[in-house]
Amino acid sequence: MALVETKAWLTEHVSANESKWIWRNNHVNDYANMPWSKTPLKFLFHQSVPVPGNDNTPNVSKVSARKNKDNAVISSVASANYKMLI
DSSP: OHHHHHHHHHHHHTOSSGGGOOHHHHEEEEEOOTTGGGSTTHHHHOEEEEOSOOTTSSSOEEEOTTTTTTOSSEEEEEOOOOOOOO
16 A cells, blocks of 8 residues: 555656656755855755765765655755664
């Protein structure tokens, strides 16, 4: 049931074309430069970069569930964490 709901959500919010359901298209790290990221000059100072990771992977990216509640693109911030693979 969850896979059916996921497919319906992706079709509605991301794209009807399944080839566009790529992680890098739907997960970005935001690099804000305060206070410039909250001005009309945001296009110069604020960067969003595709990332391959999340909280549970070696490519760490801290995700805020509250910030991304209604967005199709998951926006997160880079965090410097130490992870060891054994």
